[in-house]
Amino acid sequence: MTLQHCGRKGLVMLKIKHFIQQSWLLIVASFFFGLLIAVTNAALSPKIVQNKINKRNRLVGALLPDAKNFVLDKEIEIESIQGKKEKIEVYRAMSEEDECVGWSFNADGSGFADKIELVVAVDKDFEKLAGFDVLASNETPGFGDQIKYDYYRDQFKGAPAEELKLVTSGEPKNIDAEIVAISGATVSSEAVVEIINSFLTQIKEQMQQKGQISNDRQE
Amino acid sequence: MDTLNILLIGFISIVVVKNLVFTKFLGICPYLGVSGRIDMAFGMGMAVTFVVTLSGTLTWMIDNWVLMKLGLEVTRYVCFILVIAGAVQLVEMYLRKFFPSLYESFGIFLPLITTNCAILGLCLFLNLWNINSLLEAVVVSFGAGIGFTMAICIMAGIRENLNMADVPKCLKGAPITLITAGILALAFMGFAGMIR
Amino acid sequence: MTDKSEVRTALYGQTLIAGLWRENPVFRLLLGMCPTLAVTAAVKPALTMGCCVIFVLLCSNIIVSLMRNLLKPHLRILMFTLTIATFVTIADLFLKAFVPEMSETLGPYVPLIIVNCIIICRAEACASKNGLIISVIDALGMGVGFTLTLCVLAGVRELLATGAIFEIQILALLKEGGWFVPWAAMGMPVGAFITLGLMLGLVNVITKKDA
Numbered sequence: 001m002t003l004q005h006c007g008r009k010g011l012v013m014l015k016i017k018h019f020i021q022q023s024w025l026l027i028v029a030s031f032f033f034g035l036l037i038a039v040t041n042a043a044l045s046p047k048i049v050q051n052k053i054n055k056r057n058r059l060v061g062a063l064l065p066d067a068k069n070f071v072l073d074k075e076i077e078i079e080s081i082q083g084k085k086e087k088i089e090v091y092r093a094m095s096e097e098d099e100c101v102g103w104s105f106n107a108d109g110s111g112f113a114d115k116i117e118l119v120v121a122v123d124k125d126f127e128k129l130a131g132f133d134v135l136a137s138n139e140t141p142g143f144g145d146q147i148k149y150d151y152y153r154d155q156f157k158g159a160p161a162e163e164l165k166l167v168t169s170g171e172p173k174n175i176d177a178e179i180v181a182i183s184g185a186t187v188s189s190e191a192v193v194e195i196i197n198s199f200l201t202q203i204k205e206q207m208q209q210k211g212q213i214s215n216d217r218q219e
Numbered sequence: 220m221d222t223l224n225i226l227l228i229g230f231i232s233i234v235v236v237k238n239l240v241f242t243k244f245l246g247i248c249p250y251l252g253v254s255g256r257i258d259m260a261f262g263m264g265m266a267v268t269f270v271v272t273l274s275g276t277l278t279w280m281i282d283n284w285v286l287m288k289l290g291l292e293v294t295r296y297v298c299f300i301l302v303i304a305g306a307v308q309l310v311e312m313y314l315r316k317f318f319p320s321l322y323e324s325f326g327i328f329l330p331l332i333t334t335n336c337a338i339l340g341l342c343l344f345l346n347l348w349n350i351n352s353l354l355e356a357v358v359v360s361f362g363a364g365i366g367f368t369m370a371i372c373i374m375a376g377i378r379e380n381l382n383m384a385d386v387p388k389c390l391k392g393a394p395i396t397l398i399t400a401g402i403l404a405l406a407f408m409g410f411a412g413m414i415r
Numbered sequence: 416m417t418d419k420s421e422v423r424t425a426l427y428g429q430t431l432i433a434g435l436w437r438e439n440p441v442f443r444l445l446l447g448m449c450p451t452l453a454v455t456a457a458v459k460p461a462l463t464m465g466c467c468v469i470f471v472l473l474c475s476n477i478i479v480s481l482m483r484n485l486l487k488p489h490l491r492i493l494m495f496t497l498t499i500a501t502f503v504t505i506a507d508l509f510l511k512a513f514v515p516e517m518s519e520t521l522g523p524y525v526p527l528i529i530v531n532c533i534i535i536c537r538a539e540a541c542a543s544k545n546g547l548i549i550s551v552i553d554a555l556g557m558g559v560g561f562t563l564t565l566c567v568l569a570g571v572r573e574l575l576a577t578g579a580i581f582e583i584q585i586l587a588l589l590k591e592g593g594w595f596v597p598w599a600a601m602g603m604p605v606g607a608f609i610t611l612g613l614m615l616g617l618v619n620v621i622t623k624k625d626a
């Protein structure tokens with residue numbers, strides 16, 4: 001009985017020894033690589049985070065020139081165009097004197113070819129749009145790509161922050177709720193208008209519910 | 220009803236609109252190598268579908284339930300590739316034991332699939348596209364495999380006919396395949412904008 | 416003694432040149448197609464991707480070469496994969512920190528370097544069998560060859576798609592008073608496939624002439 005017991009234990013020990021012999025390099029290497037990754041990550045992640053902040057400052061700063069820095073105000077849950085629930089971060093733009101000069105948030109949706117990601121800026125009362133910028137898009141170069149250019153984008157600067165309508169012909173210099181589509185790129189133009197409409201109305205509604213923007217608020 | 224809608228749209232969009240081969244350039248190496256004959260192409264396609272559905276689901280689960288909860292996103296790539304390699308190994312062992320004839324017909328494709336960009340690419344896209352539910356991840360992964368199979372079978376059919384055509388000598392083999400793939404990509408561009 | 420070092424230098428030189436033309440990873444060995452098609456829409460991303468690949472190739476070849484006597488045969492591929500995945504993660508972190516716009520353009524194709532056949536093949540074929548110096552030179556040769564190929568392809572595509580190379584306008588665009596109407600198709604998957612196919616055909620013609 002004791003001999004069998006010893007034998008079985010010995011077999012287990014042998015198996016463990018065999019396992020370690022075969023894979024010690026793997027285990028050591030895993031530790032070493034894990035350490036390498038952890039060190040690099042620790043060293044570089046503050047810079048990566050800073051890059052993201054700089055990018056937002058740069059893009060929205062072009063739309064709201066008085067803004068000096070951005071403070072995360074709240075996370076609002078909205079329903080995207082496809083019916084999915086998404087959490088959107090709404091940022092408050094603060095000027096140098098610590099006054100709220102506007103708000104900004106990211107919006108996305110599907111365009112003609114792929115996803116379109118926008119950053120949208122509105123004025124402090126959610127009355128007028130300050131404009132938008134394209135974070136990422138894969139639209140057809142020369143056609144849908146033109147949503148990045150001034151002809152299209154300028155129409156949003158100062159437009160009322162309510163349901164915008166896409167029209168195929170009109171005067172783009174008139175800043176109103178009608179947006180003139182890019183000729184040859186109706187789907188992309190429509191996509192941007194739809195994204196902004198969907199996100200803007202839902203966020204505005206929820207912000208009003210929370211009492212943030214029904215009247216002039218200065219912090 | 221809404222979920223079914225999302226699933227259906229997700230499936231169609233990845234098979235046709237965002238086809239991994241023609242729009243995302245994934246899986247080109249086996250695509251060029253194996254699309255010589257339709258039966259081989261179909262076999263490869265099936266193997267890829269099997270592995271990609273399994274890996275997509277597994278990596279989605281690990282990414283959302285483990286890595287993000289523990290803040291270990293930086294180890295994402297290492298974890299994904301290890302899971303994929305492990306999944307392929309498991310599939311190989313399982314097939315060899317229980318379906319030896321199927322294993323024979325897959326032949327050398329199975330080990331080759333680990334380095335298929337499409338698998339790792341899909342796992343990363345699942346993350347990029349904010350796929351929120353497990354069911355959607357399964358459907359999208361399966362769709363990706365079906366899209367790849369469709370692309371490779373179309374190409375195999377064309378190549379079988381090209382063998383009898385008068386291709387200039389310098390273009391025989393990989394070059395004419397690539398040019399054909401380009402024309403196919405142009406055709407598939409017609410599907411863009413189908414999903415709103 | 417001089418003989419041996421002469422032979423050595425000749426071998427090093429040969430290994431270096433091999434990666435650039437005779438065994439060029441894209442045109443001759445037909446490896447690493449996926450990133451070639453995906454990032455060559457413009458020269459800048461192509462160059463960035465090329466540098467990443469050089470970095471990962473170098474590091475992985477060095478580590479594999481140092482480990483080559485300790486590797487157990489059936490765990491070999493796993494070790495290679497682990498090494499490569501680590502260095503790709505590190506390269507990706509560096510990209511995100513120092514060139515965030517490029518990191519976004521390249522997107523998911525940086526982690527796809529892990530499954531890039533070039534790196535695993537070099538680790539398997541060269542680094543696991545040769546000493547440190549040869550592995551380093553081989554890595555450099557292959558990496559530089561790959562980068563040059565990417566840049567040539569990207570140059571052609573960017574020139575035809577936008578009239579610029581590395582964002583420096585070379586051909587005057589029609590809408591700015593010039594004559595060139597950009598070929599938008601070159602920036603899209605169509606252009607990628609067709610350009611690569613034609614280039615491969617060209618390479619076949621050149622090498623047939625040599626042979």
